[in-house]
Amino acid sequence: MLPKFFQIGFNKCGTTFIAKLFDLNGIPAVHWAEGALADDIAWSKMTGRAPLQRWAGETVAFTDMESVRFLNMPVIEAFKEYAFLDASFPGAVFLLNTRNVDDWVASRYLHWGGRYARSYAASLGVGLADLGDIWRQEWQDHIAGCRAHFAGRDRFIEIDIDEATPDDYRTALAPWYDLSVAPKLPGAGVRKARKDYPARLQQMLDAPAPRVHAPRRDRLAARLAGFAQPARLSGRVDCPSDHAVLLDMDAGRLSDAKGRQLPVMRGPGGRFFQDAGHFGLLRSTSTANDIAQVARGGRYWLDMRPACLTGSVQPSGGPVIAGLRRKGAEDVFLWPAPWLHRIGNDGFPGAPLGDDPPFQDRADLAVWRGRLSGYAQDPHGDDLRHWVDGATGNSPDAGAIRRSARWRFLERNAGLPGTDLALHPDDRTAGVLARVGLSAPMRGDAPQGRYAISMGGGDGDADFLPLANSHAVVLKEEDGWESFVTGLFKPWRHYIPLASGGADLAERLAWARANPDECKRISGRARRICEGLADPAGRQAHLAQVLAAYRAATGQG
Template identity: 60%
Template sequence: MPPKFFQIGFNKCGTTFIARLFDLNRIPAAHWLEGALADDIAFAKLSGTRPLARWADSITAFTDMESVRFLNMPVIEAFKDYALLDAHYPGSVFLLNTRRVEDWIASRYLHRGGAYARSIAAAMGVPLGALGDIWAADWDAHLAGVRAHFAGRAEFIDIDIDHATPDDYQTALSPWYDLPHLPPLPGQGVRRARQANLPRVLRMMDEPLPGADQDPDRRAQLAAKLARLAAPARLRQKGSIDRPPHAQALCLDLGADQLRGADGAVMPLRRGPDGLFHLAAQRPGLLRAAAVANDIAGVTGHGCYWLDLRPATFAGSDPDNPADGPLIATLRRRGARNVFLWPAPWRHRIGNDGFPGVPVADPDWSDRADRLVWRGTLSGHAPASADTAEALITALEHRADGPARALLPRTGRWPVLADLAARPGLDIALTPDARRDRVLAQAGLTAPAPVRDDAPAARYRLALSGSEGDADALPLLNSHALVLIEQDGWEGFLSTLFRPEVHFLPLQPGCADLDLRLAWARAHQDQARQIAQRARRLCARLADPAGRRLHLAQVLADYRRATGQD
């Protein structure tokens, strides 16, 4: 058996090339795994267990061991834990991959269209322009630490990717691995494109700290309004904080630094020295709960909070779906009892590229095509059922001929998309999803709309009902487009902040009045443009970390009062 291999340089330094080198030569490699490698190493440190144990018997090479979730989870650069890996896997080969540091910084700024840098800046609470110096100092410290730790070790390889050829990798690794097949390096076209993007980097570095221009009084007023909107329509407590509101609820106990199930079982969540909760990599289904736990812990240091972090919950909406005590959720039915609203973690984090207020380069109204565009995924509930489209797709994945096959075409978006996609003059398409498309094909189902990834700049954008709530509409409201939103009886934390006819045009369920609404917008271009502009201005006020903290602190204070904790 060849020794383990660990790439321990930073991301954006040819990590994909290194992973492909092993893949091409049929040497089992794990590259990034959407952050799972880094999450596993970090959790192992906190729990005193062996890192990467779940892959140790099947994987030889590990590359890009980093996790940046674009929501409130720790930024983990687990490649820096080379000493831990060295102790658990003696005799392993370690490769430090480097490049010209200025080019690396620029590449990091541009990674994922700027979302990577914005997320890290938000996590650190610094302006984007400060990251360059922070990253440069981090680079120097890491390289010095690695070289000191592995000094004189034959199993340590130091490669500058700016000058190394594929043959150089092959030669350096030849004592341990047979690598006859070599992937090509990025061509000159890719390198020229990187240089052409430098003006974008400079513009990002000039962006001010979010919220720096907000008036303190207006900030406090908006935070208070958001907290009022988050309060339940009806608040009636039947039990105490020691009793779960329902069987699916989770309890975040900041006194014990624990997340527990309704049955008292402790979830695999550990709090690190940075104050953030880390989640075990094998439990991705708890990622929503972990992110909200970090949201709450970042605002307060005490209290117990019952959470229902399903994408959407019927809790408190009728006798069949009780909420026997106050709880916190990200999407509730209108009028639900005992349910406080919290921002959904997938979008509503300052620094996340989908959050309102993020600078966008979309063309202004006059430069947009006179058309309506929708891009999205299958979503929503089946009629008279708590089954979501996402859950039914998972069920179909395990049994292609099961009951889910009949239910999925009846979920919220499916029939609406099938109708809209057939209408001329509308640009309606599902975003690509390899898993979904494979599952539908196996079940013999035809998607209700074509699949395309492009979303041309258009004057009108559509937000359909589903189980994401505000998450779909917010990026659209932050654009220069007029947004038409299908009304569905669900409430997110911004649902009543953005008002119909003022910030968007409402649509009847099923989009029955879409043609009439579009006709009005085309006949009243000035009013339509003003609605889009008002929505964008309100989004800019939401991209304020201090205001968001005020808002969330008030929601938690109201919750503690409702549960007798204050």
């Protein structure tokens, strides 16, 4: 039986190559698993259970054991838990992979177009420029710790990926694994791109940080907190619905609507961790971490589904915190959708815009790319939510798809002159449409048009905010849903309103083309709001006020 293998160097040090080395030779390996490996190791150590049992039966090699998510979850670098893994898997082989530390720092900064570094910095609560020194110190500490722990052990191997050839890997691991086939090392294109690292990194670090003066910050926080409050309160303070979970900050736990404790617990530093594999809890757990940063105690009901129908279509049993509500809903306090509306994410103001030409230099086009998801309203007023591209189990039928606002939008407008409207290319969406006998245009990257269309969807302003932060003018569908920023952006002042399903797109575009100067002003006012939203101190003040209002509504003082 082959011994377990753990790669315990940092990411961006050839981890994918190491995983492929095992895969190509028929030795089962798991690489990253979208952070689940790291989540499992952290949870196992906290709870005293054996780690990686979900994979340990057949998997031999484990690589890239870290979790840095684009939402408020702890940064977990589980490869640093080499002592725990060593004790849990006697006889395992450990590989410490290294490279030139300055190249590694630059590569980490630029990983995923800078999103990785922005999310990492947001999680630590530090500035982007501070990460370089933090990472260098962690590099030195980790390597020294590994060498001390494994001193004199033949099953501890070090490989400098800058110098190593495929034969070096095979030779070093030959006592335990037959690795006769090796993947190719990075080619000339990758090596050439690395030469551009210093200039690209400097450009990233030189990007100006948002600057918001204290009086404006206070006004913006108060406006956001005011809009977050429900249209009305029912006076009930029970469990809001079967979909809600209860965050008890005093006990440091999450429980479901029936009082059963969920696999979430507060760990070192006050952050909430969760057991791996429970991806449906990530929205609630990350919201708990948001709350933990601005509140010491209290009990908070959360409904962080992509859309909360409590207090509108569905009855409410009491106040709840949600990421999206129907207009006029009772008892629903609004909170930033955790998956997208967080500083550090590409979908939130503050991320570098990249190439963002001014309005007059853009193509005279109205542009939309999106998924076939959204909402429709049946004659009885019930909201039907459709996630065609993410459907599992029974797919929607043709009638359900045709009732969705996005389908109606494409059906009405796909051939309209001066537009470029299409779905993102997606095999699952194409498969669903083919099964029900429908077809729709699918295209890749969109041109930079003057008119950016935002259709309502699963996370409210997920599409709208990045568009509002650009030099395009946004045409936004009025779909009856409210997110935490809906109250800030006013039709005809910060965007051009569209009827449900874009029924009036032709008329709105005709107005926009006849009024280019006003379009520029609308776009500028929207960017001004986005600048304020990207301010971390203002965000903290806004969220603290929402929680204070929630506690007052639930009799918590």
